Amino acid sequence: MSTRIPLPYSPKVLEIFRNPKNLGPLENATVVESAGSPACGDMIKLYLRIERIDNIDVIKEATFESYGCAANIAAASIVTEMIKGKDLRYAWNITWKQISDELGGLPPIKYHCSILAVGALKRAIRAYYKKIGEHPEWLPKELVQEEKLVLEEEEMIERYHKSMKEVMGVVDRK
Amino acid sequence: MSTRIPLPYSPKVLEIFRNPKNLGPLENATVVESAGSPACGDMIKLYLRIERIDNIDVIKEATFESYGCAANIAAASIVTEMIKGKDLRYAWNITWKQISDELGGLPPIKYHCSILAVGALKRAIRAYYKKIGEHPEWLPKELVQEEKLVLEEEEMIERYHKSMKEVMGVVDRK
Amino acid sequence: MSFSKKIRELLDHHGKPSKEVYFDLENSGWVPPEVVEAMKPYYNVYGYGHPSITHRIGWEALEVVYEAKELIASSIGAKSIDEIVFTHSGTEANNLAIAGYLLANRNKRGKVIVSSIEHLSVIFPAEFYANILGFKVIRVPVNGEGFIDPEIFKYYVDRDTVLISIQMVNHEIGTVQNIRELVDIAKSVNPNIVFHTDAADAYGKMAIDVNKLGVDMMTISSHKIHGPRGVGVLYVREGINLESPIRGQLSVEKLWPGVENVPAIAGFKKAIELAFNDFDYNINHMKRLRDKLMKGIMDNVDDVLINGPIGDRRAPDNLNISFLYVEGEAITVELSLHGIYVSSGSACTSRVLEPSHVLLAIGRKHEEAHGSILFKTSRYHSEDDIDYAIEIIPKAIDRLRSISSIKPN
Amino acid sequence: MSFSKKIRELLDHHGKPSKEVYFDLENSGWVPPEVVEAMKPYYNVYGYGHPSITHRIGWEALEVVYEAKELIASSIGAKSIDEIVFTHSGTEANNLAIAGYLLANRNKRGKVIVSSIEHLSVIFPAEFYANILGFKVIRVPVNGEGFIDPEIFKYYVDRDTVLISIQMVNHEIGTVQNIRELVDIAKSVNPNIVFHTDAADAYGKMAIDVNKLGVDMMTISSHKIHGPRGVGVLYVREGINLESPIRGQLSVEKLWPGVENVPAIAGFKKAIELAFNDFDYNINHMKRLRDKLMKGIMDNVDDVLINGPIGDRRAPDNLNISFLYVEGEAITVELSLHGIYVSSGSACTSRVLEPSHVLLAIGRKHEEAHGSILFKTSRYHSEDDIDYAIEIIPKAIDRLRSISSIKPN
Ligand SMILES: Cc1ncc(COP(=O)(O)O)c(C=O)c1O
Numbered sequence A, B: 001m002s003t004r005i006p007l008p009y010s011p012k013v014l015e016i017f018r019n020p021k022n023l024g025p026l027e028n029a030t031v032v033e034s035a036g037s038p039a040c041g042d043m044i045k046l047y048l049r050i051e052r053i054d055n056i057d058v059i060k061e062a063t064f065e066s067y068g069c070a071a072n073i074a075a076a077s078i079v080t081e082m083i084k085g086k087d088l089r090y091a092w093n094i095t096w097k098q099i100s101d102e103l104g105g106l107p108p109i110k111y112h113c114s115i116l117a118v119g120a121l122k123r124a125i126r127a128y129y130k131k132i133g134e135h136p137e138w139l140p141k142e143l144v145q146e147e148k149l150v151l152e153e154e155e156m157i158e159r160y161h162k163s164m165k166e167v168m169g170v171v172d173r174k
Numbered sequence C, D: 001m002s003f004s005k006k007i008r009e010l011l012d013h014h015g016k017p018s019k020e021v022y023f024d025l026e027n028s029g030w031v032p033p034e035v036v037e038a039m040k041p042y043y044n045v046y047g048y049g050h051p052s053i054t055h056r057i058g059w060e061a062l063e064v065v066y067e068a069k070e071l072i073a074s075s076i077g078a079k080s081i082d083e084i085v086f087t088h089s090g091t092e093a094n095n096l097a098i099a100g101y102l103l104a105n106r107n108k109r110g111k112v113i114v115s116s117i118e119h120l121s122v123i124f125p126a127e128f129y130a131n132i133l134g135f136k137v138i139r140v141p142v143n144g145e146g147f148i149d150p151e152i153f154k155y156y157v158d159r160d161t162v163l164i165s166i167q168m169v170n171h172e173i174g175t176v177q178n179i180r181e182l183v184d185i186a187k188s189v190n191p192n193i194v195f196h197t198d199a200a201d202a203y204g205k206m207a208i209d210v211n212k213l214g215v216d217m218m219t220i221s222s223h224k225i226h227g228p229r230g231v232g233v234l235y236v237r238e239g240i241n242l243e244s245p246i247r248g249q250l251s252v253e254k255l256w257p258g259v260e261n262v263p264a265i266a267g268f269k270k271a272i273e274l275a276f277n278d279f280d281y282n283i284n285h286m287k288r289l290r291d292k293l294m295k296g297i298m299d300n301v302d303d304v305l306i307n308g309p310i311g312d313r314r315a316p317d318n319l320n321i322s323f324l325y326v327e328g329e330a331i332t333v334e335l336s337l338h339g340i341y342v343s344s345g346s347a348c349t350s351r352v353l354e355p356s357h358v359l360l361a362i363g364r365k366h367e368e369a370h371g372s373i374l375f376k377t378s379r380y381h382s383e384d385d386i387d388y389a390i391e392i393i394p395k396a397i398d399r400l401r402s403i404s405s406i407k408p409n
C-alpha cells in the first residue's frame, strides 16, 4: 500500500488510546527499559515483572509509559497485553507486524511506533538476562532487525534531523 | 485602461445592434465603398447619396451593411446616423474615438470595429471626389492614420494570420 | 462608473428573456440542486480541516475525499485510489500531466507529441516547458473531421518520443479519437512512451477504461458533467513520476499542493453518480436532442456547414455549425437576446482576434470559422428547449444575414 | 475494506461529541450560511459561462467577478481591478508570484530572499524554480519570536537580489512582520527589487494598504476568512510581468488559466463583506477570546511555552502553545474525542515525521515543537466555546502526561 495516502487509525487504536491497559510505573519491576527519545518525538518505557517458574521465565506483570502519538500509546499498551503471562522466549518472537495487526492495521507512516514497542520489549528481555548473568540459546547474540532500527532511530535522530533540515531548508540561526 | 480585462458592451451598443438604423443597400447611392474582408471576420459597406447644395457636398442619405460582431454592426449604424445631413468635410473629420464615444465607449478589443467604420467612410469620400474629378483642399493627399490602419488590416490579414498561426501553433496540414 | 456597474447596465438593458436555453456547456455547466445539496454539509455543518489532520472534522473530510476517489477510480477502471489526483480544474490536471512529466524528466530531453486540436491547456504547457527544459514539441495534424490518421501518426512517433498527449474527445467539434489504436502504435515503437489523454469532454459521456485504452494519464473535469467548478482530476498510473509545476507540499504528499476543495469534491461525487445512473438513458437523450437540433437547423437554414464528424465517432452531446455570411459573436449576442446561450469559435470572441485553432486545423477557412457556433446538449435539456432553439435560430440568422455585407454569390 | 469505509468505522467509534469547538482555522475554516447563500445563485439559477463569453449568462458571471475584484481592490488600496488576479488557492497565488516572477525573468538570474518561516508554498516554488532556472535562494533567519532583524536583513539584500517574499503574518506563530520597514531597506539597496508578501493570514485581520506597505505583490486566500475554498488572490502591481507556471490561456488574458470559479468568488465576496463590516468588533472579539483562552490555559496547565510574540505584534486570532512532556498528535486526538479541534506542529502529524520548520526556525527544540498546538479564534466563537476549551484542555493534558514516559525533572 502506498504511503501517498494518509490512512486513518483503526477503531482499535482509538479505543486503546482512550482506555490504555497496564498503564504506569510498576513498583516491583524486574526490568525497566525504554526505546526512543524525546527528541524523536516518541519514547516507550516498559516495566516488566518476571518470575522464573519451572525453569521458564514468565512475565507476571507488564506496564508501560509512552510519549508519542496515539498509535504509539496504543502499541505500547497492546504489547503489554500480548506479553502478560507469557514466557520471555514467546515474547522475544513478537514482531512489529503482529502488533500492527493486533491494532487493526497501522497506517504505514505509523509502523515505526510498533517497531519502537518491539524494540523496547527486546531491550527489556536482554536487560533481564544480562542482570541475571545468563544467555539462553534462543536469544540471538547479534542485534536483530527491530533492535537495530530502534538504535538507528535513536542514533540517527541527529543525522536524520540534519538531513531533514536540509530538505526543509531550516537554517540554523547565527 | 488595460486590455487584460474584457470590458463588456455598453447598453447603447446592444440597443443599436438590436435596432440598427439605416440598414441595407441604397438604390440610388452616389458611392458604395467597403472596408475589411470576410477573412478578417469584419467588413463594413457604406452607401452614400451625396448632393451638392450651394457648393457644399451634403450626405443626403447613408446606409450600411455589416459583417462582423455586434460592435461592428453598431459602429456602422451609428456612423450613418452621425453623417446624415452633414457635409463631406465634416464627415471626413469624424474620428474612430468619436464613434466609440457615441457608442458609450467600446471595449479596447473592439476599437478596430470603429476604425473600420471610419475607414469605410473616408474611402467613400475619396471615391466620391475621384468620381467627380475634384480634390478639395481639405482632403489630405496622403492616406491618414485610420485609412492606413484599415489598409493594413486588409493587407496584413494574411501576414497577421500567419504570425498568429505561429503563436497559436496551427500547422498547415501536409 | 465601475466595471461591475457597467455590466449591470448592460444586463438591465438586455433583460431576462422569458424562455432560456443554455447550450454553452463547453465553457461551463450549471450545477443541479442535488449536487449543491451534496456540497452543503461540507460548508455548513462545521469547519472542515484538510484530510491529513487527526481529528473528527478532518476525518469526515477524508471520508468524502476517499469516497470520491473510490468512485472515480472504479468508474475508469483505475487500480487504486492512489492513482487519482485532485487538482482545481481540468486545465490544472492537464498542466500537472504535461508540465509534471517534463519537469520530472528534465534530464531526459526528447520529443513530445500532441495533436493540433488539443485544448490549449495541453498545447501551451507542452510548448512552454519544452522550451525551458529543452524538449521538442510536435503537433500531429488531423484530417477534415479532426481525426488523426494512424499512418501519419506512425510517421511522427519515434524512439526519441517521451510523452504523447491526445485528447479522447475534442471539445469543439466532438471528434472521438481512437485512443487505443494510437496507444498501440506509440507503445510498439517505444514501450516507455508515456501516453496522456485529456478526457475532460469524454468522461461521463462514454465508457472509459484506462486499462483497455492503455493510457498512463488521463484528465477529467468536474464542471463538464454538471459538477461544481473547482475540481479537476488527473489519473496517474502507478509508477509514473511527476513533479508538479505547483509547489508547496512535501513530496511524499499529494501531487497538487494546497487544501483539497472538500465541498466541491463532495459535489463532484454526486455529479458522477447522477451521470452514471441511467447512463444509457442520459447518453441517448443528449444524442437524440443533439440530432434533433441539427436536423432542425439544417432543415431551416441554408448555407451551413457541420464542423467535425457525423455519426458514431462524434461525441453524443456536441453540435458545431458554421453559419456562412454571418459572424459568430454577433450570433451569440443575437441568440442571447432571445435566451439562447452558445459560444463561437469566431475571431471576434477571442482575445487575439484569431479564430479557433481547432477549426483552422480541420481546414476551415477563416470566413467559415468566423460563423461557427457550438451547442452542447445535456440530459437536462427538454424537447421543448430544442423546439424553442429551432424556432429562434433561423430567425436570428436571417436577421443577421439581412444586415451582412457578404451575400451568397 | 475500502479506505472510506475504514474512516467511517473510525468516525463511528469516535462518535459526535455533544459540544464541539473548532479552532483549526489555519487548515480550513467553516463557511457560514450567508456565504453559502451568496454562492447558490451562481450554481443553481442557471448555467454560468466564463467572463469573456458574450451572452447574458456570461455577463452575469462577469458582474460578480468584477464586483469581487472591485471589493478586494478597494480593501487593499489597489489602483485598479487589473491588479487583482484570481487563482484557486493561496498556495497557487504564492506560486504565481514566485514561480511566475522567476519564469518571466528567467534570463536574469540573481538572488531570491525568503524568510525561514514562510509558508511552504513560498519556500518550495522559490527553491524549485530557482534550481531549474539558475537563481539562488537565501532564507533569512528570524529571532525567537519570528521577527526578522532589520540589521540582519540589510546584510542579506544586495544588488543581485531580484525578488523578496516575506509574509505579513506567520500562519503558525502569528508574528506580524514589519513589512514597510523591510520594503524600505530592500528598495533602498535596489529599487528594482520586486517585493511579495504572503498576506493569507493577515487579510481580514488587520488593515492592509499595498501602497502604504510598498509591496509589489500580495497573496490572499478565501478560506482563511470563512470564505469557501477554491479562491486565492494575487495582487500584482501594474507593470510587474509574470509568466504563470500554469499554461492554457493566451497571454493577453488573465494570468491563471481555466474558468473562474464564479460561485466561490461570489462566496468570497460575501465573506469579505462579513469580515470588514464591524471590522473592529470582529478583531477585538477574536483577540479577547484568544487572550482568554491563553490565560485559561496558562493558569491551569503547568509547563507550557507560548510560541511566537506576545502583544500587539501578534495576529489577533493566533495562539500557539507547546505543552511539554506530551506529544501534539496525541493531544489533537484526545481533544477531538472531546469535540475540540486543533492542529499540531508535531513531527507525528507531518508526513515526513519532522516538526514544523517554523518552530525549529524560532529555536524551539524538537521536544518543544512536538507538543505544540495551534488554536485560531474567530468572530464566530463564543465565550462559552472558550470556557469549554479551558475546561477540557487541562484534563486532556493531565491524562496524556499521566501516560507519558517523560516527566518534569
Ligand atoms: C478537452 C478539454 N480539456 C481541458 C479543459 C479544461 O478544463 P477546465 O475548464 O476544468 O479547466 C476543457 C474545458 O474547458 C476541455 O474541454
Ligand SMILES: Cc1ncc(COP(=O)(O)O)c(C=O)c1O
Binding pocket: C258, C259, D026, D027, D088, D089, D090, D091, D092, D094, D119, D121, D167, D169, D170, D171, D198, D199, D200, D201, D221, D222, D223, D231, D232
Ligand atoms: C501564510 C499562508 N500562506 C499560504 C497559505 C496557503 O493558502 P491555501 O490554503 O489557500 O492554499 C496558507 C494557508 O494554509 C497560509 O497560512
Ligand code: FES
Binding pocket: A041, A042, A067, A068, A069, A070, A071, A072, A109, A110, A113, D347, D348
Ligand atoms: S510517535 Fe510519532 S508517529 Fe507515532
Ligand code: FES
Binding pocket: B041, B042, B043, B067, B068, B069, B070, B071, B072, B109, B110, B113, C347, C348
Ligand atoms: S468585427 Fe471582429 S471584433 Fe468586431
